[in-house]
Amino acid sequence: MDSDAIISALAPLVPGAAYEAGTSVDFATIYVPADRLVDTGRALRDTPSLRFTALVEVTATDYFPRDPRFEVVYHLLSIAHRLRLRLKVRTGASGSVPTVQGVWPSAGWPEREVWDMFGIGFDGHPDLRRLLMPEDWEGHPQRKDYPVQIRKPAQTYEPLEISEEEFKANLQRDRTRRMSQ
Amino acid sequence: MAELRTETMTVNMGPQHPSTHGVLRLVLDLDGEVVRSLRPTVGYLHTGIEKTAEQKKWQQVVPLVERMDYLAAQSNSLAYVLSVEKLLGLEMPRRVKDIRVLIAELQRIASHLIWLGTHALEIGAVSMLFYAIRERELIMNINELVAGFRFFPSYFRVGGLREDLPRGFHDAVTAFLDRFPGKIDEFEGLLDSNDIFMRRTQGVGIVSAETALAWGLVGPIARAAGVDYDVRTYFPYSGYETYDFVVPTAREGDIYARYRVRMRELRESVKICRQAIQRIAPTGAWACDDTRVVPPPKDKVYTEMEALIQHFLIYSQGFTVPAGDTYVPVEGPRGEHGVYIVSDGTNRPWRIKMRAPSLFAIQALPTIVEGGLIADVVAAIGSTDVVMGDCDR
Numbered sequence: 001m002d003s004d005a006i007i008s009a010l011a012p013l014v015p016g017a018a019y020e021a022g023t024s025v026d027f028a029t030i031y032v033p034a035d036r037l038v039d040t041g042r043a044l045r046d047t048p049s050l051r052f053t054a055l056v057e058v059t060a061t062d063y064f065p066r067d068p069r070f071e072v073v074y075h076l077l078s079i080a081h082r083l084r085l086r087l088k089v090r091t092g093a094s095g096s097v098p099t100v101q102g103v104w105p106s107a108g109w110p111e112r113e114v115w116d117m118f119g120i121g122f123d124g125h126p127d128l129r130r131l132l133m134p135e136d137w138e139g140h141p142q143r144k145d146y147p148v149q150i151r152k153p154a155q156t157y158e159p160l161e162i163s164e165e166e167f168k169a170n171l172q173r174d175r176t177r178r179m180s181q
Numbered sequence: 182m183a184e185l186r187t188e189t190m191t192v193n194m195g196p197q198h199p200s201t202h203g204v205l206r207l208v209l210d211l212d213g214e215v216v217r218s219l220r221p222t223v224g225y226l227h228t229g230i231e232k233t234a235e236q237k238k239w240q241q242v243v244p245l246v247e248r249m250d251y252l253a254a255q256s257n258s259l260a261y262v263l264s265v266e267k268l269l270g271l272e273m274p275r276r277v278k279d280i281r282v283l284i285a286e287l288q289r290i291a292s293h294l295i296w297l298g299t300h301a302l303e304i305g306a307v308s309m310l311f312y313a314i315r316e317r318e319l320i321m322n323i324n325e326l327v328a329g330f331r332f333f334p335s336y337f338r339v340g341g342l343r344e345d346l347p348r349g350f351h352d353a354v355t356a357f358l359d360r361f362p363g364k365i366d367e368f369e370g371l372l373d374s375n376d377i378f379m380r381r382t383q384g385v386g387i388v389s390a391e392t393a394l395a396w397g398l399v400g401p402i403a404r405a406a407g408v409d410y411d412v413r414t415y416f417p418y419s420g421y422e423t424y425d426f427v428v429p430t431a432r433e434g435d436i437y438a439r440y441r442v443r444m445r446e447l448r449e450s451v452k453i454c455r456q457a458i459q460r461i462a463p464t465g466a467w468a469c470d471d472t473r474v475v476p477p478p479k480d481k482v483y484t485e486m487e488a489l490i491q492h493f494l495i496y497s498q499g500f501t502v503p504a505g506d507t508y509v510p511v512e513g514p515r516g517e518h519g520v521y522i523v524s525d526g527t528n529r530p531w532r533i534k535m536r537a538p539s540l541f542a543i544q545a546l547p548t549i550v551e552g553g554l555i556a557d558v559v560a561a562i563g564s565t566d567v568v569m570g571d572c573d574r
Contacts, residue, residue: 025267026507054394057508059534061523073521075508075536077399079410086508106397109544132224132573142232 001083003028009050013043022088029086034097037089041103044076044085052076052085055100058110060118064144068092070120074100074107096121117142189217194558196225202299202562203569205543214554219547223540226573234533238499239265240339242530246520247333249535250571253292256513257535258337259285260520263418264509265339268502268524269474274466277341278420283354283457284327284336285419285511286450290361291320292514292566293443293450300440300563301372304381309371316364319357326353339500340475341468346461354458358451365447372440382436386549386561389434396545400516400538402565405442406434412512419511424453436564443566473500499528508536515539515566539565539572 001009003021006028010019017036022029032040044052057075074087089097099122100107111122112131119140122128130137139146162170195206204225210218230249234242246261247254259281266273273281298313321331326347328334336343372378393403399410411428413421429445431438468475476495481488504526510519519536542565550561 023505024507025270025505026509054397054399056397056399056510056517057519057521057534057536059521061506061532073506075519075521079394079408079415082415084416084508104397105395106541106544109540113540130224132227134224141229148232148236 001028001081003030006030006050006085009047010040010043013047014039022086024086027084027086029088031088031090034089034091034095037087038098038100038103040087041074041100045103049081050078050083051080052078052083054079055104055106058100058107058114060114060120060142062118062142062144068095070095070118072097072114072120091120093119096123098123099125101125116140119143192555196222202567205562205567205569205572207546207558209555209558211555214556216550216553216555216558219550219558221543221546223543223569223572226569228574230574231533231535234530236529238528239502239530240499242533243338244333244335246533246535247335248570249537249574250513250515250518250539250568251332252295252568253288253514253518253571254333255284255288255337256292256511256518257520258335259419260509260511260513260518260535261522261533262337262339263511264507264520264522265502267507267509268505268522269339269471269500270503271340271469271471271474273341273419273469275420276461276465277467277469279457279460280342280346280467281337281419282421282424283454283461286453286457287320287323287354287357289450289514290447290454291317293447294320296443296514296563296566297368300560300566301378303559303563305377306372306375309368312364312368312371316361319360323350323353323357326350338468340471341466345464345467348463351458351461351463354454358454358458361451362448365444365451369444379437381557381560382440382564383433384435385553385557386436386564387434388545388549392545392548393434396548397541398516398538398545398565400512401439401442401446401514402516402542404428404430405438407432412510412517416510418509424456426453436560439564501526501528502530506532510536513538515542515568515571535571535574537571537574539567539569542567543572 007019007030014036018033020031022031044050054077056077060070060072063069068090070091072089076085091097099111109131111125114120115128116130116133117140190211192209192211194209196204206222208220209216230245234245243258246257249257294313294317298310301309324334325331328336388402388406390406390408393406403410407430409428409430414428426449429442431442472491476492477488482492502524504524506523508519508521510517516538521534522530523532525531550558
């Protein structure tokens with residue numbers, strides 16, 4: 001099934017959605033408007049002639065300085081029909097895309113990774129935290145305008161919230177208690 | 182009688198726990214011995230390989246991707262070189278395809294042996310590790326023979342292989358293939374009807390076919406639940422359609438079924454290797470004849486001006502890849518290893534993304550172990566065969 005065949009199969013199922021066939025060298029690619037992504041996903045999963053039951057990958061590409069700069073890419077797999085399909089959603093620097101976790105649970109962590117690496121938000125995601133980078137990291141490393149090597153000041157821990165006198169007193173108290181036993 | 186304390190207990194496991202296969206951290210909420218919830222934390226092994234790869238030339242990325250899933254290095258690089266070759270539109274000679282298949286299957290055996298050894302070790306069969314590592318050592322020796330490197334041979338190149346097979350390759354592989362099936366019998370003799378092993382694994386950590394697909398666990402985990410999906414048969418690459426092998430499946434979906442599926446995969450890999458080694462002539466083509474990608478032979482470089490220029494261009498500027506994107510999956514030991522690459526038409530990749538089967542397996546870990554006993558957590562992690570280098574990249 002090529003991109004146009006899948007678009008014509010989808011058109012009656014998701015009325016009013018403006019799909020666009022993408023060019024590719026391997027398998028069908030369609031551009032999906034962000035607001036119709038979840039409907040499209042449900043139709044792709046549940047329609048007997050499509051049956052894209054597995055979402056194998058969610059990722060994104062930064063086409064900086066193009067506008068809109070990001071494309072979120074979903075790779076779907078239909079085992080029943082031996083088909084693969086690539087969905088693409090265009091989004092801008094501060095844009096967001098609805099989560100497809102309700103359709104395919106496997107989207108949860110890959111979407112977190114996309115948020116972590118590109119800073120693309122996913123509306124309705126129940127747990128949108130960084131996945132790979134530390135929680136206090138600044139910036140989104142896979143963006144094209146993020147430098148490859150950055151100098152980050154060494155992380156220091158908070159000083160101990162206990163004065164030297166208190167520390168010594170604690171030691172003393174500990175010692176006397178042990179001696180009295 | 183005193184009131185029983187009924188609150189749940191939170192236990193931290195990892196990141197430096199011996200059975201977390203690297204640095205995986207789990208936070209478990211326990212109600213007595215029952216796991217109420219499990220929250221995995223990953224990222225301790227994140228090395229930014231995908232970002233680094235964007236600064237490299239296409240050929241220089243091969244050693245980088247091999248360091249992602251470090252137990253199945255050549256499965257990563259096979260997916261990568263196939264994806265770049267797809268954008269370039271290169272077709273490999275028959276012999277190159279067969280050598281790649283042979284090496285990829287040896288890699289699968291090596292990875293499964295590590296899984297077998299560590300998984301059995303964690304369940305209590307300590308000696309399995311020694312037996313498994315001993316056999317894996319022979320595959321590492323073959324890697325060393327082929328490429329001079331044991332873990333990360335970087336033998337696959339865009340456009341073919343790095344060089345021709347060394348002398349003695351056929352003998353080494355044949356000797357291993359003759360010896361190994363007997364060793365599989367030995368492993369199975371130790372574990373298949375081992376009462377302790379069966380009690381620890383049967384009916385534990387069940388993943389149904391629907392759950393496996395919904396969580397993207399395409400690979401041995403789905404096959405143990407009855408899904409016969411295998412990239413090698415569904416979307417054949419590198420000539421797998423010409424090989425005679427079966428895709429092992431099981432019905433139960435528990436840890437024991439995953440063990441059985443992987444053990445039968447070992448036998449199928451041996452079968453594929455036997456067919457491949459018979460097809461591979463001792464000498465012959467080891468790269469395609471596309472002069473954009475493959476440097477000219479050394480004797481020509483020293484005698485012909487054009488060949489010298491070509492050699493210089495390939496090693497200084499690299500080659501350009503037509504703009505576009507492609508996703509190429511291969512069947513790795515842990516499931517579908519896929520590479521998504523985007524080219525902007527220059528000599529460096531615009532974006533490289535590895536589909537990491539371990540990431541999906543760890544994501545699904547809570548659904549596998551929640552409601553079970555804490556003692557089964559370690560068995561469940563082992564049965565998913567996760568590698569943190571693959572997950573965190």
